[in-house]
Amino acid sequence: GAGVSQSPSNKVTEKGKDVELRCDPISGHTALYWYRQRLGQGLEFLIYFQGNSAPDKSGLPSDRFSAERTGESVSTLTIQRTQQEDSAVYLCASSHDRVLGAFFGQGTRLTVV
Amino acid sequence: DAKTTQPPSMDCAEGRAANLPCNHSTISGNEYVYWYRQIHSQGPQYIIHGLKNNETNEMASLIITEDRKSSTLILPHATLRDTAVYYCIVSGTASKLTFGTGTRLQVTL
Numbered sequence: 001g002a003g004v005s006q007s008p009s010n011k012v013t014e015k016g017k018d019v020e021l022r023c024d025p026i027s028g029h030t031a032l033y034w035y036r037q038r039l040g041q042g043l044e045f046l047i048y049f050q051g052n053s054a055p056d057k058s059g060l061p062s063d064r065f066s067a068e069r070t071g072e073s074v075s076t077l078t079i080q081r082t083q084q085e086d087s088a089v090y091l092c093a094s095s096h097d098r099v100l101g102a103f104f105g106q107g108t109r110l111t112v113v
Numbered sequence: 114d115a116k117t118t119q120p121p122s123m124d125c126a127e128g129r130a131a132n133l134p135c136n137h138s139t140i141s142g143n144e145y146v147y148w149y150r151q152i153h154s155q156g157p158q159y160i161i162h163g164l165k166n167n168e169t170n171e172m173a174s175l176i177i178t179e180d181r182k183s184s185t186l187i188l189p190h191a192t193l194r195d196t197a198v199y200y201c202i203v204s205g206t207a208s209k210l211t212f213g214t215g216t217r218l219q220v221t222l
Contacts, residue, residue, distance in 0.1 A: 045211065091157070102159060105156055
């Protein structure tokens with residue numbers, strides 16, 4: 001596709017359940033990022049993948065959060081044992097390299113009830 | 114990454130130029146200035162970036178002072194659809210872009 005695609009667009013889950021969020025980056029983009037945005041707040045960096053390098057996981061808030069990326073394509077963000085404070089919009093972005101601007105998807109709105 | 118300072122809000126009349134300032138006095142030599150915007154309920158949108166020279170694209174112009182301690186994003190003919198929060202970010206790479214609170218630009222008739 002032409003842009004970054006994220007699925008699902010909305011997810012409602014019960015507290016304690018695990019969820020998987022998917023990101024399909026723009027074809028050819030080697031860099032992929034995950035951010036989180038709580039209601040009315042700014043973007044929080046979560047994790048960054050660049051090619052075959054080890055990912056920068058410094059933004060992951062707890063060990064319940066993990067992410068994987070298959071080569072230079074799709075990425076999944078997994079949240080285990082979800083808590084109500086995990087409710088947010090999870091945004092994925094990709095860029096052609098480390099310097100060029102990143103292009104964001106429309107996000108997955110996660111609601112933990 | 115260097116910290117940036119932006120006014121919390123600005124108004125601009127439709128059709129006029131919107132000039133959004135950003136201070137980044139602690140910027141280092143290898144750090145770029147990036148501008149993004151976020152329209153309500155949408156993901157952030159990349160606008161432009163620069164290192165030293167002024168830059169222009171189809172969306173906007175970026176003016177960086179000679180000492181690189183501040184910059185201005187210029188939307189030459191603002192429209193109602195340009196109403197958004199505009200973020201100025203300074204970073205050595207496109208990773209870990211730290212989004213602050215930005216400037217809420219309101220374009221009015």
